[in-house]
């Protein structure tokens with residue numbers, strides 16, 4: 001049912017658009033290790049796409065290919081209908097793709113506010129003289145972008161800690177600040193690498209709600225890696241399942257759950 | 273309560289992002305400016321100018337420059353002495369080649385030339401980090417000193433190999449040369465430092481500063497939010513070089529008047545400025561001032577107290593200085609990487625609550 005090029009409506013009434021990003025026959029090797037073996041899948045406009053699989057399956061590697069950290073030895077990346085040449089991560093970011101990391105990658109020396117403000121850097125381009133003397137554009141864009149950032153802080157309910165250095169925050173809040181930084185960039189595609197890892201049930205619920213709200217209110221397309229199956233089933237529209245670098249399943253949560261290969265892959269693998 | 277911020281709320285984002293959001297700090301800043309510009313010039317004498325104030329002002333500019341590179345952008349540099357020499361020799365060549373053009377312009381252009389040179393030496397930073405980058409900048413330091421010693425064109429083929437600053441005026445007052453008055457030396461350095469401080473502060477609070485700090489804190493994450501590491505690092509090298517070049521130009525033309533490169537801009541100078549920002553506080557403009565003041569005042573104080581007061585041997589006092597500075601560097605690096613600036617901040621936090629600590 002997913003071969004349609006154009007938009008369609010899912011079983012629970014969500015409208016999913018056309019293909020935004022398409023990975024074609026991606027193969028990624030690290031020396032002898034094949035992290036990704038000939039995988040193809042697509043991400044559609046407006047959907048929440050989950051990537052699941054046991055530890056070491058190659059999920060993070062896949063996100064790293066999308067965000068330009070790794071160049072696959074084989075395969076093509078298509079974005080918005082065009083084949084993407086090999087790009088540096090900062091160039092990918094400028095195309096409207098933002099992400100968070102499995103191991104939080106915040107700027108520890110800065111406050112929450114400054115961290116989230118860095119998410120706006122691609123929207124700021126005041127000249128050096130304007131910045132040096134803090135007149136005109138530099139001042140104006142600081143205020144404008146600060147307003148955007150304040151809305152993001154408000155949205156994620158972290159306004160009260162805006163002046164706190166991130167190094168002083170507990171793990172769960174750091175994850176949220178990292179999401180805020182990615183959101184502040186106003187991305188078309190948001191990549192989340194285990195946004196709920198290490199969280200308790202309540203924090204997971206909050207995070208799920210934020211992810212759904214982001215998707216809902218801003219129409220942001222989201223690709224996320226997650227181990228907690230109940231979360232995946234709850235929030236994702238479609239799921240890619242990876243195991244040992246191969247794709248073993250792709251479809252709606254219901255499809256995937258009843259897929260024998262997926263069940264086998266998960267049997268005997270300890271997951272929290 | 274001496275120091276208070278209660279009832280002092282920012283109501284707009286511009287107000288919140290200004291340099292001194294707390295009124296008390298703002299007034300103190302104005303007070304410092306008034307004293308520096310309107311009072312000190314009338315009381316300054318040669319001793320105060322040459323032993324303390326002028327070197328402090330010039331080193332503070334260099335410290336601001338180095339702090340942008342090391343403290344804000346996280347790129348180590350041991351080439352400060354050599355980079356100051358670039359500013360000095362550029363200024364000398366400009367002064368002698370274009371005697372009719374204002375010295376102020378010469379000093380600014382020297383900063384620009386130094387910015388270009390430092391950017392060039394910053395290119396390896398794209399590939400190497402930390403210790404290896406430090407070694408590369410150390411090589412720059414030795415190369416530059418060698419260059420200015422070797423190539424006679426730089427010192428206009430003078431027999432001594434030295435460069436000497438000719439007399440130059442600003443608004444009719446001498447600012448360089450042996451007959452310059454103390455207040456004039458002080459004033460020109462003060463003006464440059466004031467601008468350097470304001471510009472550095474503005475750059476570090478806006479998008480440029482965030483790019484630098486992002487690279488410093490985690491370069492991978494910086495890339496993922498769209499920071500081009502090449503342009504971010506090189507801009508830090510360039511702006512750092514601009515300030516260091518200005519300080520070198522002032523050091524030669526206004527302060528020393530005559531320079532032999534190895535003596536004035538040797539490796540000791542690189543370490544001196546580095547110590548200033550470590551002791552003063554990495555990643556802090558105020559720390560650059562504090563560190564420069566500390567490193568300029570310490571030997572003067574020791575000399576006055578130990579040699580002048582207690583009759584110690586000069587050499588012994590100098591050794592004690594080494595020991596104190598060495599110990600402080602270790603203490604600050606281990607216990608308080610944000611230096612005097614952080615101690616000041618903590619003191620303010622205490623004061624803010626005083627006399628009710630809870």
Ligand SMILES: Nc1ncnc2c1ncn2[C@@H]1O[C@H](COP(=O)(O)OP(=O)(O)OP(=O)(O)O)[C@@H](O)[C@H]1O
Pocket residue numbers: 030033034035053054055056057058059060061062102
């Ligand atoms: N930079 C690298 N160099 C060498 N091998 C790597 C590198 N990155 C990943 N790998 C290898 O590629 C394989 C897939 O790793 P990846 O991190 O993508 O797995 P994952 O599915 O994200 O696992 P997890 O659930 O534990 O996060 C692993 O065998 C890993 O050791």
Ligand SMILES: [Mg+2]
Pocket residue numbers: 059060061102
């Ligand atoms: Mg992973």
